[in-house]
Amino acid sequence: MTKAVKKQALGRGLSALLKDPENDIRSAEDKNADQLIGNILEIDIDSVEINPFQPRSNFNEEALQELATSIRELGVIQPITVRKLDFNKYQLISGERRLRASKLVGLTTIPAYIRIANDNESLVMALVENIQRHDLDPIEIALSYQRLIEEIQLTQEQMSDRVGKKRSTISNYLRLLKLDPIIQTGIRDGFISMGHGRAIINIEDHEVQADIYQKIVSENLSVRETEALVKKYQDGLKPGAKAKKSAQNFEVAADQKKAFVDFFGAKVDVKVAGNGKGKISIPFHSEEDFNRIIKLIQKG
Known part of the structure; x- marks a missing residue:
C-alpha cells in the first residue's frame, strides 16, 4: 500500500x-x-x-x-x-x-x-497510442486505421510511419472490414481469429462467408483447415470445373431419360443445372392418368 x-x-x-x-x-x-x-x-x-x-x-x-x-x-x-x-x-x-x-x-x-x-491531433494521438499500447481486437484496430484514412486523410504509407507497422500489415487489417458484419463480430468476440478472417475474405459472397464461418465455429476448424475449405470452394467456381461437372451430370441424365419414359409411359422431362441440381417433370393428361402414375410409383 x-x-x-x-x-x-x-x-x-x-x-x-x-x-x-x-x-x-x-x-x-x-x-x-x-x-x-x-x-x-x-x-x-x-x-x-x-x-x-x-x-x-x-x-x-x-x-x-x-x-x-x-x-x-x-x-x-x-x-x-x-x-x-x-x-x-x-x-x-x-x-x-x-x-x-x-x-x-x-x-x-x-x-x-x-x-x-486540436481535435485532429487528439484523434491521431488517441488512435496511434491505442493501436500501439492496448490489446485492441483486430476489428477495432482495422477501424482505427480506417478512421486515420477517412478523417485525417493519412495514406497507408504515412500510417506505416506513424504506428511502426508494415504497409502490408495495415492493408491486411483493413481488408477485414470487407467481411460480413456477423463474422466481424465473431472476430471481436474471439470465436475465430484474424487468420480465419483473412482466409474467409477471399470469398466475395457474404452468404457463403457466413456459411463457412458457421462451419468453422461448429467444427472448431483451424486456420489451415479453413484455408483448405475456401480453396475447395474457389476451385469449384473455376469455369473448367463448372463445364466438366455440368457435362457429366447432363450425360447421366440423358442416359436415364429413356428408362423414365419407358417406366411411366409418358414424355418425362429431365433438367440439370450447372451446379448438379436438377428437376424431373412427369406430365399427365387426366385424373385417370395421374392415378396410373401414382400406382407405378407405389409399386416401384
Missing part, C-alpha cells in the same frame, strides 16, 4: 499550477507551460471526460476488475494521457481502462501526461 501512496503523490507540486485560474495554461507559449508539457501531473479524476474518438468500445469486466485490484495495491503505474480543454477540464487521449479502474477503487486523482492539441 506504501507503493500506491507514493505513486499517487507524483506531480502534486506541479498540479498546483493547474488549480490557479490566473495561471491557466492554454498553449505552449503560455507562462509555465514548459513545466506542464512532458511532465506527469496529478489531476482530479472527475475533471477528465471520455474521448469521443476512443476506438476501444469493448471492455472486459473481469479484466477491468483485475486492473482495479492492481491499482488498489500499486497505484496507477502508467499515467493516462489527456488534452487540456479548459480550466481544470481535460479530455482523455489514451488510458480509458486505467481511468475506469481508478474510478472503481474510488481514487479522486490520477497521474496524467497533459497535452495541448
Whole structure:
C-alpha cells in the first residue's frame, strides 16, 4: 500500500499550477507551460471526460476488475494521457481502462501526461497510442486505421510511419472490414481469429462467408483447415470445373431419360443445372392418368 501512496503523490507540486485560474495554461507559449508539457501531473479524476474518438468500445469486466485490484495495491503505474480543454477540464487521449479502474477503487486523482492539441491531433494521438499500447481486437484496430484514412486523410504509407507497422500489415487489417458484419463480430468476440478472417475474405459472397464461418465455429476448424475449405470452394467456381461437372451430370441424365419414359409411359422431362441440381417433370393428361402414375410409383 506504501507503493500506491507514493505513486499517487507524483506531480502534486506541479498540479498546483493547474488549480490557479490566473495561471491557466492554454498553449505552449503560455507562462509555465514548459513545466506542464512532458511532465506527469496529478489531476482530479472527475475533471477528465471520455474521448469521443476512443476506438476501444469493448471492455472486459473481469479484466477491468483485475486492473482495479492492481491499482488498489500499486497505484496507477502508467499515467493516462489527456488534452487540456479548459480550466481544470481535460479530455482523455489514451488510458480509458486505467481511468475506469481508478474510478472503481474510488481514487479522486490520477497521474496524467497533459497535452495541448486540436481535435485532429487528439484523434491521431488517441488512435496511434491505442493501436500501439492496448490489446485492441483486430476489428477495432482495422477501424482505427480506417478512421486515420477517412478523417485525417493519412495514406497507408504515412500510417506505416506513424504506428511502426508494415504497409502490408495495415492493408491486411483493413481488408477485414470487407467481411460480413456477423463474422466481424465473431472476430471481436474471439470465436475465430484474424487468420480465419483473412482466409474467409477471399470469398466475395457474404452468404457463403457466413456459411463457412458457421462451419468453422461448429467444427472448431483451424486456420489451415479453413484455408483448405475456401480453396475447395474457389476451385469449384473455376469455369473448367463448372463445364466438366455440368457435362457429366447432363450425360447421366440423358442416359436415364429413356428408362423414365419407358417406366411411366409418358414424355418425362429431365433438367440439370450447372451446379448438379436438377428437376424431373412427369406430365399427365387426366385424373385417370395421374392415378396410373401414382400406382407405378407405389409399386416401384
